[in-house]
Amino acid sequence: MNGPLHDVPTATLLRRGVLLLVGMGIVGTAVELLFLHHWGSAGQAIVWPALAVLTAGAVAVGWRASRNTIRAARIVAMIVAMIAAVGVGFHVSENLAAGPLDRQYALTWSSMSPIEQGWLAVTGGVGPAPTLAPGVLLQLALGLLLGTVRHPALAARPAHKRITRTTSDASTSLTGMAR
Numbered sequence: 001m002n003g004p005l006h007d008v009p010t011a012t013l014l015r016r017g018v019l020l021l022v023g024m025g026i027v028g029t030a031v032e033l034l035f036l037h038h039w040g041s042a043g044q045a046i047v048w049p050a051l052a053v054l055t056a057g058a059v060a061v062g063w064r065a066s067r068n069t070i071r072a073a074r075i076v077a078m079i080v081a082m083i084a085a086v087g088v089g090f091h092v093s094e095n096l097a098a099g100p101l102d103r104q105y106a107l108t109w110s111s112m113s114p115i116e117q118g119w120l121a122v123t124g125g126v127g128p129a130p131t132l133a134p135g136v137l138l139q140l141a142l143g144l145l146l147g148t149v150r151h152p153a154l155a156a157r158p159a160h161k162r163i164t165r166t167t168s169d170a171s172t173s174l175t176g177m178a179r
Helices: 010-035 047-063 067-101 114-123 132-146
Strands: 165-168 171-174
Touching: 010 047, 010 132, 047 067, 047 132, 067 114, 067 132
Parallel strands: none
Antiparallel strands: 165 171
């Protein structure tokens, strides 16, 4: 079995696969948000720059990986993950606020325990805001972060920053350093 991918290391194939899944997730999320007209408020619009920087990070890691682009992609992924976590909180909060207005729970909402209310808000049993939506953004950010783990670009060090060991007679010293 000698195909074009035969000589590619497994770690490289997996990294490319993860980045491809991140890219497909970004496209799918953007299309879904377009269909939902998800730009009516600042809270809704924040997802668009998040998707844009995730796209830039995934492209940078996939095509022009360097130590700096890997670090930048990691920072982007962490910031987007935080935005997504806040988004989950906003969605749960909106669902909790909608609970007393829900046709099925209007009469019983105030008598329910906070745990029951929270469960319904998180699982989509009540309210208009799906918690899965910002959860997908979190997943995409974590996918980008995973695509940078042990990236070969991080192993490459500029020649002027390398420290090599040399042996001279019976003593060992570091090149470029005073004895």
